Amino acid sequence: MSTKKxxxxxxxxxxxLIALACTMVLPFVWMTLTSFKTNAESIQLDPYLFFPTKxxxxxxxxxxxxxxxxxxxxxxxxLVGLRILCAIVTASMAGYAFGRLKFPGSTIxxxxxxxxxMIPSQIFIIPQYMMIIRMxxxxxxxxxxxxxxxxxxxxxxxxxxxxxxxxxLEDAAKIDGLNIPKTFLYIxxxxxxxxxxxxxxxxxxxxxxxxxxxxIVNTSKDSLVLASALAKIKGQYLANYPExxxxxxxxxxxxxxxxxxxxxxxxxxxxxxxxxL
Amino acid sequence: MRNNSLRSKTAGQTFFWGWVLILPTVVGLMVLNIVPxxxxxxxxxxxxxxxxxxxxxIGLKNYEKLFSDKLVRQSIINTFKYTIIQVxxxxxxxxxxxVMLNRENMRGRSAYRTIFxxxxxxxxxxxxxxxxxxxxxxxxxINNLFNIRIGWLTDPRFxxxxxxxxxxxxxxxxxxxxxxxxLQEVPRDYYEAAELDGxxxxxxxxSVTVPLISPVLFFVIVTRMIAAMQVFDTxxxxxxxxxxxxxxxxxxxxxxxxxSFIVKEIGYGSAIVIVLLLFILAITxxxxxxxKRWVHYS
Numbered sequence: 001m002s003t004k005k006x007x008x009x010x011x012x013x014x015x016x017l018i019a020l021a022c023t024m025v026l027p028f029v030w031m032t033l034t035s036f037k038t039n040a041e042s043i044q045l046d047p048y049l050f051f052p053t054k055x056x057x058x059x060x061x062x063x064x065x066x067x068x069x070x071x072x073x074x075x076x077x078x079l080v081g082l083r084i085l086c087a088i089v090t091a092s093m094a095g096y097a098f099g100r101l102k103f104p105g106s107t108i109x110x111x112x113x114x115x116x117x118m119i120p121s122q123i124f125i126i127p128q129y130m131m132i133i134r135m136x137x138x139x140x141x142x143x144x145x146x147x148x149x150x151x152x153x154x155x156x157x158x159x160x161x162x163x164x165x166x167x168x169l170e171d172a173a174k175i176d177g178l179n180i181p182k183t184f185l186y187i188x189x190x191x192x193x194x195x196x197x198x199x200x201x202x203x204x205x206x207x208x209x210x211x212x213x214x215x216i217v218n219t220s221k222d223s224l225v226l227a228s229a230l231a232k233i234k235g236q237y238l239a240n241y242p243e244x245x246x247x248x249x250x251x252x253x254x255x256x257x258x259x260x261x262x263x264x265x266x267x268x269x270x271x272x273x274x275x276x277l
Numbered sequence: 278m279r280n281n282s283l284r285s286k287t288a289g290q291t292f293f294w295g296w297v298l299i300l301p302t303v304v305g306l307m308v309l310n311i312v313p314x315x316x317x318x319x320x321x322x323x324x325x326x327x328x329x330x331x332x333x334x335i336g337l338k339n340y341e342k343l344f345s346d347k348l349v350r351q352s353i354i355n356t357f358k359y360t361i362i363q364v365x366x367x368x369x370x371x372x373x374x375x376v377m378l379n380r381e382n383m384r385g386r387s388a389y390r391t392i393f394x395x396x397x398x399x400x401x402x403x404x405x406x407x408x409x410x411x412x413x414x415x416x417x418x419i420n421n422l423f424n425i426r427i428g429w430l431t432d433p434r435f436x437x438x439x440x441x442x443x444x445x446x447x448x449x450x451x452x453x454x455x456x457x458x459x460l461q462e463v464p465r466d467y468y469e470a471a472e473l474d475g476x477x478x479x480x481x482x483x484s485v486t487v488p489l490i491s492p493v494l495f496f497v498i499v500t501r502m503i504a505a506m507q508v509f510d511t512x513x514x515x516x517x518x519x520x521x522x523x524x525x526x527x528x529x530x531x532x533x534x535x536x537s538f539i540v541k542e543i544g545y546g547s548a549i550v551i552v553l554l555l556f557i558l559a560i561t562x563x564x565x566x567x568x569k570r571w572v573h574y575s
Contacts, residue, residue, distance in 0.1 A: 009478075013377045020374065021392045023446070027407045030418055034410065042496070048421045094302035101411050103288075103295035116310045120507050120557055122530055126543050127313035128321065150305030180294040189350055209400050211510045221315075221389050227402040234406060234514060241410050248403040257396040258428045267396065270451065271458040 025215040035059050035246040041240050048068020060241035060250070066236075067229060068222065069250055075218075076208060076225045083207040085199045087151035091199065092192065096184045110159070116152035125213065132217050143217040144225065148207060153201050159274055161195040162188065194272070197259065199267030201262075208255060226251040321547035332544075333499065339548035348524060349532050349549060353556075355437050356528045360505040362441040363448070364524070368498055370445070371452030378487055379460040380454075384450070390457070393450035404516030408443045412416040430515055436526035440511050452497050460486070461495030499564050506557050529553050 036052040040111070055128055065068075097103075098110050128147055137143045165188060173183040214228040226234065230251055237243040258267050321339055323332040343349050372391065378386050396404060411418050412429035420426055429439040467489065471481050487494065510528040516523045529549060537546030 013380075013383075017377060017385075017389050020370075020449075021389060024392050024395055024450070027446075028399075028412055028489070030411060031407045034367070037404070043416045045416070045421070053324075065326055086542070090301045090305065093298040097295045097298035101291050101298075103292040106321070112303060112311060112320050115314075116306055118558075119310070119314065120503070120550075120554060122507065122533055123317050123506040123554055124310055124313040125550075126547060127316040127523060128309060130316075131308075149309065150302045152302075152306060153311070155302050161454060163515075181289060205398060208509075210283055211400070211402050211513070212534065227400045230400070230402040230406060231514060238517075241413075241416070244406055245410060248406045252403040254398045255398050255400075259395070260391075263394075265386075267390060267394055267454055270394075271454050 005233075031245045031249055035244055035249050037242045039240050039242055042161075051110040059240075059246040062231070063237075063247045067233065067247070071222050072226050072229050072251075073254065074226060075141065077143065078141050079214070080204045080207045082141070082145045083148040084203045086145065086149050087154040087199055087203045088196055089257050090150045091154030091158045092189060092196070093184075094155045095160075095192075096162050096188060098155065098159040099162030100165075100188070101180070113152045113155050116144055117156060121147070122212075125216070128213075129216055137217075139218050139220040141223075144214055144223075146217075147213060148203070151199075151203065154203070157195060157199055157202075158192065161192050163230065165191055169243060194268075197265055198273040199271035201266055202273040205270070206268075281405070303527055316550060317547045320544050321551050323544045325542070325544040333551040335544075339545050340552070342545065345550060348527070349529070351524055351527050352527050352532045353552075354432050355526055356506055356508065356530075356556075358437050359441050359444065359468075359508050360502055361530065362438065363444040363505045363508075364498065364501045365454055366441075367409050367445045367448040368494070368501060369448045370488075371497075372494070373435045373454045374449065375456035375460055376482060379457060379463070390450075390454070394455055396447045396449065397451050400508035400512050403449060405444065405511045407514045408439075431520060431522050433525040436522035438522075439509070440515070440526060443511050444505065444508065448501065455493060456490065456499050460475065480547045486522055488573050494563070495568050495572045499561060501563070502560055503557055506553065506560070529556075 031053060036055055036057070038052075038056060038058065039050070041049050070146045094113075098106060098113075124147065130145060132138055132143045134157055137146075169187055169191075170183060173187045178187065209227065210225075211227045211231065215231055218224055218228065230247060233247045234244060237247070279526050296522045310458070320332075322334060322336060322340070325332055340447050374389075377383070378389055409430065412420075414420060414428045414431060416425060417429075427435060429435050454508055463486070467485050468481060471485050476484065507530050508528045512528055513534070514525055516526060520526075530553065533546050533549045533553070
């Protein structure tokens with residue numbers, strides 16, 4: 001009786017989970033199916049077509065001809081990569097100092113980190129854009145990276161990480177006569193690998209998703225990123241959904257592939273970094 | 278004596294290296310965030326010409342204009358509507374899913390996790406394009422599947438709800454991951470004790486799960502509300518400026534974008550975004566006070 005009831009509950013739960021999983025996947029399936037259709041097939045109503053009549057790459061060809069996706073990939077990778085690099089380097093340094101060293105001024109300095117984290121990023125956008133204009137740096141990779149040169153969230157995360165490391169290691173390093181930078185670089189930093197992976201995943205996901213900032217600072221065709229290119233493409237092809245879907249597919253496939261290979265790092269990275277915020 | 282000077286030497290070194298290590302971050306945050314925050318407040322009190330030329334001090338006129346601007350007033354209502362729908366649904370569904378997946382011997386846990394998390398790794402710009410097509414009135418899959426003709430994105434009555442549904446769909450997986458991490462720290466004995474007392478599934482959920490993960494729940498609700506108040510990407514990607522549903526759908530950040538970067542009235546744009554900041558701070562403050570009644574830190 002009891003096991004039967006248990007089984008029924010389990011079956012019911014799987015039914016709910018599978019239904020929701022389908023809802024999650026269906027939009028992506030529909031995007032893929034549409035991208036292989038002709039425009040006429042995509043707007044045929046009687047009968048409504050779920051599948052393309054044959055596998056056609058016309059939409060992809062058109063989109064690839066009119067947009068240089070290699071440049072878009074390159075810009076996006078540079079944006080993501082440089083943001084990760086900046087976050088890891090500056091946040092590790094500051095995180096170690098805030099988490100392990102007691103020195104005058106550190107509390108006030110750390111409050112700046114907290115203030116930044118509490119304020120919505122749109123507050124900073126106009127002045128940041130004006131700085132980019134004054135530096136004559138619009139339409140550059142530097143402009144894309146600019147707001148992420150340092151990371152308040154990363155500093156916070158790394159401070160928590162360093163603060164939790166055991167004290168005896170540091171003492172041993174001190175007895176061995178290592179100075180502060182050496183203790184930081186050789187003894188402590190290697191122990192923060194999992195937090196650094198979490199920070200990288202977090203930084204990558206949010207840099208890749210950003211839309212407003214890249215759209216404002218970089219408007220020339222060869223300085224766009226995938227997200228801002230989609231915003232431009234939507235205006236050009238709106239009457240042709242197979243082409244819009246093909247462009248969207250090209251834009252989101254690399255990250256999805258990357259995600260399937262490194263799922264554990266992605267999910268754990270978000271769980272640890274998100275949970276610590 | 279000698280010991281003392283040694284200590285002061287170490288203290289001096291700590292001071293020196295401490296500041297060297299935090300310097301890039303502190304300088305960066307000052308230049309990128311603290312100065313811009315002050316600049317934005319300053320600009321919001323001025324009438325400005327094209328990007329930074331000719332500031333004229335006008336006091337709170339931008340704010341007065343803002344609250345008599347019908348579009349902005351409506352966008353405040355829209356933003357709150359979106360938040361009030363998106364946050365509770367995305368949090369509640371995610372929590373139920375996390376509880377289901379956290380059951381002992383639940384099969385397929387990691388496969389489900391991978392799938393639910395998928396929208397998190399896709400740019401909102403692409404997600405918006407896909408949904409725009411799914412929700413297309415005439416040719417969209419949803420209307421044709423159910424044989425209906427709803428103007429999901431063109432009817433002023435539905436626009437904001439469609440955007441909220443997409444927001445819920447996008448966030449479920451992210452919230453679920455955070456809840457799962459929290460649930461894994463709840464000892465199973467609590468459930469066994471509740472079962473011995475004859476608690477059913479709903480009672481266990483309300484009296485064991487929710488109180489025990491209340492710190493995570495609180496954290497997720499606060500951060501999701503802050504994020505929901507800043508909704509922009511989906512609306513921007515899904516609605517053209519001529520869309521009849523735009524006025525009843527556009528958010529505060531959408532108005533900010535229009536005012537600052539399309540019309541280029543940066544004083545006015547700054548005032549809009551300062552109002553957003555005040556709303557967010559107020560909501561967060563209320564939640565920090567309210568949490569004392571329901572969040573249990575063990």
